[in-house]
Amino acid sequence: MTDRTIWITGASAGIGEALAARFAQEGARLVLSARRQSELERVAERCRNKGLSADQVLVLPLDVTDWEALPGAVQTVLDQFGGIDLLINNAGLSQRSLCVDTDMSVYRQLMEVDVMGQIALTKAVLPHMLERGTGHIAVTASVAGKVGAPTRTGYCAAKHAVMGFFDALRTEVEGQGVHVSTIVPGFIRTDISRNALTGDGQTFGEEDEDIAGGMDVSECADVVVKALNSKKREIPVGKGKEMAALWVKRLSPEMLFRLARASK
Template identity: 60%
Template sequence: MPENSKRFEFTDAVVWITGASSGIGAALAREMGRRGARLVLSARRESQLQAVRGQCVDAGVEDAAILVLPLDVERHELMPAAVTQVLERFGRIDLLVNNAGLSQRSLCIDTDLAVYKKLIDVDLLGQIALTKAVLPTMVAQGSGTLAVTSSVAGKVGAPLRTGYCAVKHGVMGFFDALRVEIAHLGLNVTTIVPGSIRTAVAHNALAGDGTAFNRPDEAIEEGMDVDDCARVIADGFAGGVEEIAVGEGPEMQLLDMKRQDPTATFRLLETMAADLIQRKPPPMP
């Protein structure tokens, strides 16, 4: 395989981003559009996708180079038709960024089983189902990159996130295994491992009863700027990086620490958990 075969060229490439209505997905749309990509923007909320389309146009992307394609990743039966729409518009798919997802903020003992099922359906099965729908197109092309936004929580067990860690570890395992299965076909897999990025992820996270957490998360509030995050990720694709770690602050050190000294990592995170539990706010009335 040529040394530079995993580098991604954005100019005129068709890039499909899920979870594109806000946060990292919206920032990736703006950044990749500025780099010359043709964009497919998917999420459940069409009005917000249209707003992101406007931001991309303001950033210099031609309106004709953007397809707004509302999609609920839990509706697996709709995915083949969505793929057909993309192909009818652009004729190919060069990069799929599986970025849709939910987070969680609750102790295991306080978390309904339905919350775990929701996280699995959205953050794991949704990514697998759309990847499987797109994969035959890329095989026929003989080229393409399949990507997923995981998390530091996909590498390290973090408190208040048993469900989120489970699904993010799951997507890392699926896409790492997929990478080795499809490399001989000329296809690439990229996993994205963000730390704390300043988005609304904590406010939109699920509480133990399945309602929105709707509270600030100090680490997220002090995290990396989302547009800076998008530039790092886009640079990673351009450079052929297969696992893109992106973030600032001590949590990023956990990625190396977990490999080098798992026991010390467990003790550190236990201390963090005890502190969080002690400061846990009372239940909402």
């Protein structure tokens, strides 16, 4: 990835931050986007400490649900670096609430951030890549995009939608030089559960036991970067029982349902 331009959303923490740090080691030019500029500046400094110069890192605060701002953001990146080689759609929210307790506004927010925001930014970047005849688009989906889990009805719905959209997009553009990768993390040690939405839209504020025992986020980034370098189409990453669920879903959906129901 040396001298390639990589744009990461959700770059202010978690997997996005870890990917930025890992790509910095490879000498990539980085565009770091999220809503919190102060945290982006911290991540940018971390990347510079790994050897990047100031002009190799662009801090670009962005709310992916602000669709009208996205074309201007794309132009800013093109003006700064001349091209976009890899877009990693990593912005997202999770959920911790039963369906019966979840307000429709929470479902709407999950869909706006986790699905529509990823689609909107991809659509803003895609014409540039198609015109060049080269590029790579990735999205952080989830094992929850393959299986259903209690207290995550909205999150599972959103991640299933993400998997479907980007799998379909791949069939349209891969023959034109644009690669599409879906990243499928299991339990990774980040603040995803702390930042998850409850049924009334409040912040959950607690760490799940599964998340606490998950894969280290830097190890996750190593796996993902290696797979992206190889242009792997689907990238499962994790180390726990949730990764086995991907195989159980293929072999026996009924068995997986029984296991998921028992975990409630």
